[in-house]
Every structure is written in C-alpha cells, then in structure tokens.
Amino acid sequence: MRTVRILLPRAQDTHSLGVALARSLHPGDVLVLSGDLGAGKTTFTQGLGEGLGVRGPVTSPTFVIARTYPPRLPAGLALIHVDAYRLAGALELDDLDLDAEVAQSVTVVEWGSGLADRLSEERLGVTLTVDAATEARTAVLSLHLDPARADEVAATVLALGGEPC
Numbered sequence: 001m002r003t004v005r006i007l008l009p010r011a012q013d014t015h016s017l018g019v020a021l022a023r024s025l026h027p028g029d030v031l032v033l034s035g036d037l038g039a040g041k042t043t044f045t046q047g048l049g050e051g052l053g054v055r056g057p058v059t060s061p062t063f064v065i066a067r068t069y070p071p072r073l074p075a076g077l078a079l080i081h082v083d084a085y086r087l088a089g090a091l092e093l094d095d096l097d098l099d100a101e102v103a104q105s106v107t108v109v110e111w112g113s114g115l116a117d118r119l120s121e122e123r124l125g126v127t128l129t130v131d132a133a134t135e136a137r138t139a140v141l142s143l144h145l146d147p148a149r150a151d152e153v154a155a156t157v158l159a160l161g162g163e164p165c
C-alpha cells in the first residue's frame with residue numbers, strides 16, 4: 001500500500017487537493033475521510049465535487065446520512081457524500097444499500113477516525129490533521145488500490161508538492 005503526505009497551509013490547498021484527485025478517480029472509487037471536526041473534510045469534498053463537475057453546492061451532510069450530487073454533464077461521475085459520524089462503528093458501506101449507485105459514482109465517506117478498515121477493499125484513505133501546537137494542516141493518503149492506480153494517484157499528490165511517507 002502506498003502512502004503519501006502533503007502539507008496544506010491554506011484552505012485553498014485542501015480544496016485544490018480534492019480538485020486534483022478528482023481527475024484520477026474512477027467509477028466505484030470509495031474515499032474514506034478521517035479527521036476531527038474542522039480538519040477540512042467538507043472543504044476537501046467540495047474540491048472533489050468541483051473536480052468531478054457535479055451539481056452543487058456540496059455541503060456537510062449533517063442532517064442526512066448520504067447525499068448524491070449528480071454530474072453536470074452526462075459523461076461525468078456523481079458524487080455520493082456519506083456522513084458516518086452518527087452511525088454505529090461497525091457499519092459497513094453495504095448496509096447503506098447504495099451498491100448500485102456506488103459502482104457508478106465516486107463515494108466519499110466521512111468518519112471520525114479509525115473506523116474505516118472494513119468498508120471497501122479498494123479505497124483511498126484521506127486523513128486530515130491539524131497540529132495542536134502549530135495548527136499546521138496535513139493530509140495523509142493511504143492508497144489501497146492496485147499498484148498502477150496507486151502510482152497514478154500518488155503522482156497527482158506529488159505534483160502538488162506532496163511526498164511519499
């Protein structure tokens with residue numbers, strides 16, 4: 001599994017990471033976002049939505065468990081935004097009964113942290129952190145993808161100034 005890290009000094013950098021990653025995503029991809037409240041999960045997802053070209057605006061799915069943003073163009077991918085905060089820890093994506101939709105879309109699941117391992121074998125983990133002392137923000141991407149795709153996604157992050165870790 002490849003892991004890459006990137007520093008995100010400004011909110012715009014978190015947004016841009018989402019925009020850039022959107023270009024290397026395929027139908028059926030699942031991104032698992034971890035990070036405390038305020039770490040930038042929604043900012044990142046808004047970037048993804050922009051990169052995918054979905055009909056927005058993408059907002060925090062606070063009052064619904066999952067929201068689907070359809071693509072603006074017929075050839076585009078929909079974005080499914082799932083908020084798993086309030087669900088049981090052992091929940092699997094299967095339990096949401098989104099299978100058919102997930103296969104044709106890009107799915108982002110927001111978790112608090114650490115609950116995501118059994119969600120999907122092929123997935124991109126995105127962990128957003130804010131250093132308590134310096135407030136420096138970092139994203140760590142864990143690319144549970146086949147090697148060719150992991151290389152492609154890693155290259156996208158390296159091109160933005162990221163580094164292997």
Ligand SMILES: Nc1ncnc2c1ncn2[C@@H]1O[C@H](COP(=O)(O)OP(=O)(O)O)[C@@H](O)[C@H]1O
Nearest residue numbers: 008009010011014037038039040041042043137
């Ligand atoms: N890399 C960053 N640097 C500085 N501020 C950021 C960064 N990423 C996001 N923010 C800001 O932090 C706040 C919380 O971001 P948000 O995406 O709502 O977090 P979450 O969804 O994880 O709770 C927003 O005001 C956002 O603009």
Ligand SMILES: [Mg+2]
Nearest residue numbers: 041042043060
């Ligand atoms: Mg949020």
